[in-house]
Amino acid sequence: MLFTATTGWILLLTAALWQGVLCTDDLDVQHQPWSRYIYAPDSRTPRPHKIFRTHGKVNVHGLDVTLSPKSQVTYDFGREVGGHVRFLVNSPSSTKPLSLSFSESPQFIGEWSDDTGASPFSDWDRSLTVSIPPSGLGTSFKYTTPRESFRGGFRYLTITSTSNLTTTPVKISNVICLLGFHPGVENPQTAYRGYFWTPYDALLVRTWYAGAYTVQTNIALPDTGRFLPQVRPGWAYNASLGVVSTGAILVDGAKRDRAVWPGDLGISAPSSYIAFGPKYGYECVLNALETLFYFQNETTGTFPFAGPDTNSFRSGSKSDTYHSWSLIAIEEYAFYSGDMDWVNLHWNNITRAVEAMIGGITEQGLQNQTNTNDWAREGGGGLNSALNAVSYGMLTRLSNLASLHGDSALSSRWRVKAEELKSAFNALLWDDEAGLYRDNTTTMLHPQDGNSLAVVYNLTTSNNQKKRISQALTMNWNEIGPVTPELKDTISLFVSSWELNAHFEAEEPDRALELVRRLWGYSLDGPNMGGTTIVEGLSANGSLYYRSEAGYGYDPAYTSLAHSWSTGPTHQLITRLLGLSIVSSQGRHWEMIPNIPTGSRECVKELRGGFETKLGMFEAEWKVIGRYVQLKVKTPKGTSGKVGLNGSKAQIVEVKGDGGWKRVILRLE
Template sequence: MKCSMLALLPLVVAAASNPWETFIHSPASRHVKPTAIHSKSENVTVFKHSNSENVLFMPACSQVSLDFGAEVGGWISLNVNTPSTSTPQLSLAFAESPSFVRAISDDTGSIATQDYDKALNVSVSQGSTWYRVPGERFRGGFRFLTIVARSHATVANITCEIGFATETKSLRKYAGYFYTPDTDQQTLNRAWYAGAYTVQTNIAPQNTGRFLPQVKDGWAYNNTIGVAGPLLVDGAKRDRAVWPGDLGIQGTTAFLAFGNDGLFAYKNSLETLFYYQNATTGRLPFAGPATGSFRSGAQSDTYHAWSLIAMHNYAIFTGDSEWLTLHWANITRGIEFITNALDTSYGLHTQTAPNDWARQGGGGYNSALNALDYRALSSLATLAQSWSKDAAILSNAAKWATAAARLKRSYNALLWDTKTCLFRDNQTTTLAPQDGNSLALLYNLTQSSAQATALSKALTTFWTPIGPVTPELPDTISPFISSVELLAHFAANEPGRALDLTKRLWKYLLDSPLMTGSTLAEGISANGSLYYRGNAGYKHDAAYTSLSHGWSTGPTQALSFRVAGLEIVGWKRWVFRPQSGGVESVRSGFESPLGV
């Protein structure tokens, strides 16, 4: 079914009619109190004030760890009464995971000793004082706060002033929703809302990026993330920066869950990529300016294509012709960067800038890169043909479509392995990657439904009880690439397999005692630990792994677009095409500038 977008139904429903609201983790207020005491020294006395506020009587060298009940982020304030003139009197430490509740914070800088950030020292005047952490000591993501008394102190009114999604008036009032009442499918509800809240914590004010070079010891979040704010960043705790690959997943989540507020942050992220586009080559940046990768001039062929895919998605979600007209020259230069890289022999792209999501291997006719290039070429060609009547634009679109068709033929001829029913990483290896195969399946590089079915089944050879171990980054389960795989199984008309994957990986990300219980982790090791990328840049520092990472939110998109079946698929075109996978009943909706 293909229809123009129209305002179909209002989303105003009586509060009692919204059973999905019980799954929302967003706080009701921007000033949040701890919900429980996680642990404390024996000599700490807790007095409950008449307003139910905890008052902590803390002797020197005592310690209290407080639990906010869910991931939060922002600025801590508290009242301190101390007879001491010693400096400092207190220290504050932050943790996302229960595993790192301690007197020092989890890490925003990766080093092997696992104690990069240490703690924030607090010095106050003698007597009664209200204290708020300095602005640059914004802590983007944490669930637990540990207070250590260096000298005797009474501490009360402990509050986190929420610092994410600053343009959103009511954090719990989502523009979109998903709900199934099926008793055996509640993981799906939990995954949808955890994905939504993860991305909400990743909607960052413009000047709260990680300061570079990083403060040692400690942290500072006062760097400019992009050209305007708020923006979508990759993680609440870190890196707090724009990454194009992440936008390929989290941009859609932001749109589905938060409507105009999500689109505003999405747009500002794309404007940042346009601003830093190379005017000569058309190459789009590997990352936003608040990253070491940007400072070092690192480039990425795959993330260039991810940028274009994110731009296509934003255009069709908004139907914003004015925005598209403004940036069509940028988009055209970006596509020409790809077409100029396609060789004359096969029409495939030889990977020369292999920076990516941390995967190993690559090079040659890399399957992930060429699948992303195919999607950028074909989707933007179709968009141009639907959107424009300009002869030059339509001529370019025809060329892009022709290039995409040739790429697809060569991709299958050179990379498909009939024995494994998987695509190889490139033409010189037998390695079959999770990313290249998931992208090929999702973006329709298969040539028949039988091939798609075989590829979907073959991907399960990577599965464990808690998710796929990716061959291109050994000992790793990537919720980013598994989000792509999740969508790919729906594309292959295998919804049961997709929901099986959801219940393996995302249930673990929600239920593991290592996690926040409200947001989705950046990645895990094959045994489920937080030593993600231990051997690949993170220096075996589990405290560095982000536990609120927008690229891990594929289920939010999959459940709305594929299970509920409501999806915008082109320029002012949508489909209603539910794929139940065993789900009996769903209520779902979202808001677009084109309608509800």
């Protein structure tokens, strides 16, 4: 093997140094130390893990029960599931002997389901009545929930005996869930092509896999959207999510909204690519993007705020920020898939969309936010920092895409516009005293989203500025996580996913890991959490009263506990902490430049992970030994990249991939 040092010095590892290190040539996720962290079931018909609790007179025989009238049993599937439920029921005399209720959180277990429509009294959905035809009485009747009663996300199923007509008990057996997510995957565990592992911090591994599983539960069947206007009481999930009738589509949440949201794709799409690769993780994003293209405004070139099964779509709501997020998602799909034929097919649409954004740039050099719909933040409008950060990131990415498309003139134009925007952004919004950007030119509020995105998309002018922002953002932290200044009493895991990325970009890995342990740890292990998926958001005190004053009607049961926009760690722990990422379309060029933690508290000393593209598997490891770090990388044939460390005295090694492991040792600063 040939290594060429551009800076610093290099030592090749000897075999002795790597004894005991995982070095398998073939990846088998079912027989690795991280396999036990995969939350996905191993079949499409998982059974409950246990009976969680009973109420009234209930005879229990394993997982089968006999319910007396007005008694109740709650099944725990041990993980978030979704779809239909099926079981055998033997009711001697009543054709409506039972009611079913569903919940993601143990907080809402009871005779009524948690809510898919916001209501201050948690009573929108209520329960589902089990109906048995007269011919089925007195037999082991196989009951399946009706098609429209598809339940997108739940962990707990409660069955209540409702019959007042007889004192004869009702028997229930063979309870299963017919999975309704990630269609086409016979064994959901085998869909995982990416992986993440460290023996030093189980919480980080659990967080990575909980994020991956959250995305998996959000890969939906196209005909399982929320029917509008919503059924009340009850629910109906039989509406179209987009423009495809088969396959899968990536949505924002398992229980609700179950819709395409462009902003969410900024986090959920790369998580899907990293966790599930081209075979199982690309199609769902592609179908979401095709939906956005289909509903692109022919006159203005703007993309919709949300997918068709939302009230936002039905009311014609527009969003400048989500328009730019749509373009970032389009570029990112092209980047990972390398599908330039798809890009060429939509190039006129893409061009019109970019020019629509440019048309909103004022004489001051920043885009004016006239369509203020966003992730629910307050204080929008004007020369908003979050909008302009997203639009800058979009312009730089689309400039590169234009170059790949072969349009150098357009690439140059978009690059110039981006640099003009960056100059104005710093001149008009930077508050040097606070070490943060202001939300716009008319306020002294320093937002979490605008500052995090400014660091991630490199609107800063120096590494020192990035570090100042990283430090200043911690002023919003409480014991659970960042309380965002732009929405009262709110911890947003979407915006915090961008803050996590910003800490890594600022080369502050210890701070980033503290954020993961604090916020995502609470999301997994805090009271009333689901334990296997990541919550949509929280109130400042950690309760599920997320967005109570901003559209959610003071209804904690409405909050989603499996929301794909909250999964930032799933791609950032790979691309930022492990440091393995592709840097050109489809991955022919890559880099492994990890952020090595240096703090003493729970410091990670060894890490391994990987992901798959159409070219094959990309895998990497690093291990800290004293003042040195051993790095190892394995990439497909025909690829090339750089291995090195962050820092002012960066040591970089150029590597050509040939399908085998390459090893180096570098000195920590």
